[in-house]
Amino acid sequence: xxxxxxxxxxxxxxxxxxxxxxxxxxxxxxxxxxxxxxxxxxxxxxxxxxxxxxxxxxxxxxxxxxxxxxxxxxxxxxxxxxxxxxxxxxxxxxxxxxxxxxxxxxxxxxxxxxxxxxxxxxxxxxxxxxxxxxxxxxxxxxxxxxxxxxxxxxxxxxxxxxxxxxxxxxxxxxxxxxxxxxxxxxxxxxxxxxxxxxxxxxxxxxxxxx
Amino acid sequence: xxxxxxxxxxxxxxxxxxxxxxxxxxxxxxxxxxxxxxxxxxxxxxxxxxxxxxxxxxxxxxxxxxxxxxxxxxxxxxxxxxxxxxxxxxxxxxxxxxxxxxxxxxxxxxxxxxxxxxxxxxxxxxxxxxxxxxxxxxxxxxxxxxxxxxxxxxxxxxxxxxxxxxxxxxxxxxxxxxxxxxxxxxxxxxxxxxxxxxxxxxxxxxxxxx
Amino acid sequence: xxxxxxxxxxxxxxxxxxxxxxxxxxxxxxxxxxxxxxxxxxxxxxxxxxxxxxxxxxxxxxxxxxxxxxxxxxxxxxxxxxxxxxxxxxxxxxxxxxxxxxxxxxxxxxxxxxxxxxxxxxxxxxxxxxxxxxxxxxxxxxxxxxxxxxxxxxxxxxxxxxxxxxxxxxxxxxxxxxxxxxxxxxxxxxxxxxxxxxxxxxxxxxxxxx
Amino acid sequence: xxxxxxxxxxxxxxxxxxxxxxxxxxxxxxxxxxxxxxxxxxxxxxxxxxxxxxxxxxxxxxxxxxxxxxxxxxxxxxxxxxxxxxxxxxxxxxxxxxxxxxxxxxxxxxxxxxxxxxxxxxxxxxxxxxxxxxxxxxxxxxxxxxxxxxxxxxxxxxxxxxxxxxxxxxxxxxxxxxxxxxxxxxxxxxxxxxxxxxxxxxxxxxxxxx
Numbered sequence: 001x002x003x004x005x006x007x008x009x010x011x012x013x014x015x016x017x018x019x020x021x022x023x024x025x026x027x028x029x030x031x032x033x034x035x036x037x038x039x040x041x042x043x044x045x046x047x048x049x050x051x052x053x054x055x056x057x058x059x060x061x062x063x064x065x066x067x068x069x070x071x072x073x074x075x076x077x078x079x080x081x082x083x084x085x086x087x088x089x090x091x092x093x094x095x096x097x098x099x100x101x102x103x104x105x106x107x108x109x110x111x112x113x114x115x116x117x118x119x120x121x122x123x124x125x126x127x128x129x130x131x132x133x134x135x136x137x138x139x140x141x142x143x144x145x146x147x148x149x150x151x152x153x154x155x156x157x158x159x160x161x162x163x164x165x166x167x168x169x170x171x172x173x174x175x176x177x178x179x180x181x182x183x184x185x186x187x188x189x190x191x192x193x194x195x196x197x198x199x200x201x202x203x204x205x206x207x208x209x210x
Numbered sequence: 211x212x213x214x215x216x217x218x219x220x221x222x223x224x225x226x227x228x229x230x231x232x233x234x235x236x237x238x239x240x241x242x243x244x245x246x247x248x249x250x251x252x253x254x255x256x257x258x259x260x261x262x263x264x265x266x267x268x269x270x271x272x273x274x275x276x277x278x279x280x281x282x283x284x285x286x287x288x289x290x291x292x293x294x295x296x297x298x299x300x301x302x303x304x305x306x307x308x309x310x311x312x313x314x315x316x317x318x319x320x321x322x323x324x325x326x327x328x329x330x331x332x333x334x335x336x337x338x339x340x341x342x343x344x345x346x347x348x349x350x351x352x353x354x355x356x357x358x359x360x361x362x363x364x365x366x367x368x369x370x371x372x373x374x375x376x377x378x379x380x381x382x383x384x385x386x387x388x389x390x391x392x393x394x395x396x397x398x399x400x401x402x403x404x405x406x407x408x409x410x411x412x413x414x415x416x417x418x419x420x
Numbered sequence: 421x422x423x424x425x426x427x428x429x430x431x432x433x434x435x436x437x438x439x440x441x442x443x444x445x446x447x448x449x450x451x452x453x454x455x456x457x458x459x460x461x462x463x464x465x466x467x468x469x470x471x472x473x474x475x476x477x478x479x480x481x482x483x484x485x486x487x488x489x490x491x492x493x494x495x496x497x498x499x500x501x502x503x504x505x506x507x508x509x510x511x512x513x514x515x516x517x518x519x520x521x522x523x524x525x526x527x528x529x530x531x532x533x534x535x536x537x538x539x540x541x542x543x544x545x546x547x548x549x550x551x552x553x554x555x556x557x558x559x560x561x562x563x564x565x566x567x568x569x570x571x572x573x574x575x576x577x578x579x580x581x582x583x584x585x586x587x588x589x590x591x592x593x594x595x596x597x598x599x600x601x602x603x604x605x606x607x608x609x610x611x612x613x614x615x616x617x618x619x620x621x622x623x624x625x626x627x628x629x630x
Numbered sequence: 631x632x633x634x635x636x637x638x639x640x641x642x643x644x645x646x647x648x649x650x651x652x653x654x655x656x657x658x659x660x661x662x663x664x665x666x667x668x669x670x671x672x673x674x675x676x677x678x679x680x681x682x683x684x685x686x687x688x689x690x691x692x693x694x695x696x697x698x699x700x701x702x703x704x705x706x707x708x709x710x711x712x713x714x715x716x717x718x719x720x721x722x723x724x725x726x727x728x729x730x731x732x733x734x735x736x737x738x739x740x741x742x743x744x745x746x747x748x749x750x751x752x753x754x755x756x757x758x759x760x761x762x763x764x765x766x767x768x769x770x771x772x773x774x775x776x777x778x779x780x781x782x783x784x785x786x787x788x789x790x791x792x793x794x795x796x797x798x799x800x801x802x803x804x805x806x807x808x809x810x811x812x813x814x815x816x817x818x819x820x821x822x823x824x825x826x827x828x829x830x831x832x833x834x835x836x837x838x839x840x
Contacts, residue, residue, distance in 0.1 A: 016643030223436030433646030
């Protein structure tokens with residue numbers, strides 16, 4: 001009913017917009033009396049950290065999304081709904097990003113709550129992505145050919161790792177909010193470089209379309 | 211004059227942006243003295259509800275739009291204008307979403323008016339979509355082949371159902387604003403799962419392009 | 421150097437975003453003491469008018485842009501710069517739209533200036549589009565085949581009409597700001613229906629790519 | 631793993647959104663008592679200058695990005711990360727643009743710091759682009775055929791020129807903030823017209839895909 005190319009195009013659009021909208025949560029600072037702009041800019045460091053971590057995270061979501069869909073040859077109803085669910089949570093990321101940017105420097109309850117909200121949204125996004133991945137790989141109906149079981153198991157382990165790390169970051173946010181956000185950033189970096197190291201294996205649909 | 215692929219790409223762009231812009235109406239909350247951030251976040255629940263319902267609604271509009279256009283093989287002038295009309299009302303959705311987010315908790319007249327505005331915009335969007343659908347199916351000039359009459363009738367019934375439900379939600383907003391918004395959410399959920407259950411039938415244009 | 425398909429995709433992206441960003445200039449209204457939300461929403465009518473007129477205008481710019489580029493087979497350097505110039509002014513439209521939305525109801529100098537700014541930006545956008553069109557049609561190097569002279573002349577007349585009407589609207593804004601904005605809206609409506617009436621003539625590149 | 635067409639589509643999306651988001655940093659001005667709207671609009675000239683310079687700059691980044699990728703036939707891991715790095719800094723541009731718009735007229739430390747931030751972000755973006763270009767051209771694995779050494783050297787010289795000019799603008803911002811921003815604008819203009827003068831040479835991938 002829906003071609004994979006249209007589903008990918010729509011998803012790419014949403015991810016590209018979500019990643020670019022992050023910047024509008026970095027506000028040009030108000031400068032107080034007797035304050036320099038340089039100081040006011042510096043005070044906003046949580047905004048820059050939050051931008052960086054969320055940018056990397058959405059970038060990696062795009063990479064993973066793309067990686068899964070290059071192997072998908074058919075779209076069924078549940079996949080549509082599961083994909084919309086991934087986009088729902090990914091599209092929400094600018095909101096906890098803004099909350100972290102505004103409250104990380106406060107310390108105390110606001111910083112902890114902001115970090116917990118941030119890690120919590122990433123955790124739910126990870127669960128949503130995991131559900132999509134599980135549906136796609138539970139049978140070979142949606143894939144041109146099911147990848148070797150070892151490859152699927154390795155991919156599932158990588159997903160599990162992400163969920164465990166996001167859950168750990170969520171717990172860590174009660175101890176140290178900055179460390180929790182930093183852990184989410186490390187996770188995105190790890191995924192980015194892990195993706196980067198995957199050898200380009202020939203893929204059926206890609207060869208045709210290029 | 212305008213190819214269907216370009217019309218779809220432009221429409222997809224507008225829908226992807228509208229769905230992603232919804233998040234910027236969820237503001238990082240101001241925390242009052244003696245208030246926790248957790249409490250301030252909790253107080254914003256109408257923002258989350260409104261985000262969820264509008265996200266689902268625009269997601270379903272995209273699904274329906276895509277579904278109609280996979281069968282369209284030609285674009286004429288009235289279709290261009292009717293499609294722009296659908297985008298006009300869909301692109302407007304972030305506005306009533308923000309109004310609901312801000313006033314649903316107020317109760318009284320503001321909540322009722324906000325819900326009525328929300329349901330009203332969805333109703334007009336539904337009428338705009340119905341006009342587009344009626345134009346596309348009134349002859350087989352724009353379709354590769356007219357689907358069997360039973361299929362068209364079933365699709366029209368689904369549209370009618372949507373209009374009736376949105377009108378009912380509009381009326382309900384004078385009784386209970388939260389229920390009216392919830393009804394719009396149920397409508398989107400129903401459409402999403404209804405779409406999901408449609409068997410993938412072979413379609414002429416899709417097979418070629420994939 | 422740049423393929424027309426990439427240039428069109430980028431331009432489509434910018435136009436789709438500009439048209440969808442219009443909605444964020446319609447703010448959820450603040451409700452004063454003793455005021456109803458319905459009244460506060462009603463007071464914002466210039467926002468709705470400005471949204472409508474700008475939406476139609478950018479929609480028509482997209483239609484015209486698409487119409488010109490379906491016949492373009494090559495992109496040279498000046499065309500790149502001229503196209504960027506069109507996007508620069510079209511991408512600016514949300515700004516005068518916001519100014520009109522905020523000041524049209526004020527009357528007096530603010531309303532006049534807001535309308536003049538609005539019509540002025542549309543006029544410059546029209547000039548930018550005219551320059552692009554003149555470059556594309558000044559020789560058959562960029563077109564598969566130059567359309568019959570009569571068709572080119574008719575298109576130029578339509579462009580001229582637009583420039584004259586926008587200049588008239590600019591002048592009219594000193595007399596009546598609402599009328600000036602309404603004239604811009606009528607212009608967009610005329611273009612939309614004029615486009616709509618053009619018979620679908622077979623076009624070389626379109627047939628191949630679809 | 632990732633096809634170049636998907637990478638280009640995602641990058642185009644991010645660049646198109648970043649360039650269009652620039653407009654939301656131009657706010658409809660508040661009009662003080664006894665002030666005309668015309669005066670208030672005029673007072674905002676740094677917003678218009680910043681919009682213009684940033685629009686040209688992102689436009690040129692798109693042109694350069696597109697120019698590099700028309701010759702790329704394969705995407706490996708490091709290229710993915712290097713490309714995400716370019717988008718990270720380009721997507722950030724609306725932020726220093728807003729800072730310049732808000733503080734250029736202040737003079738003194740705020741103006742200098744705003745200009746330095748602006749030029750600094752452009753410099754880092756230039757370095758990020760340079761790294762991507764160096765990776766793409768360091769071997770012929772990612773290119774269909776390595777362009778003649780003279781062409782690569784000329785392109786590298788152009789990149790170097792950009793870096794030198796942005797560094798000079800950064801230094802200049804301590805002397806005159808407006809001049810520093812103007813220098814960045816001249817750089818973008820130079821690139822735009824330089825691009826414009828490149829003759830359309832036949833390129834392997836482009837011919838196929840068009």
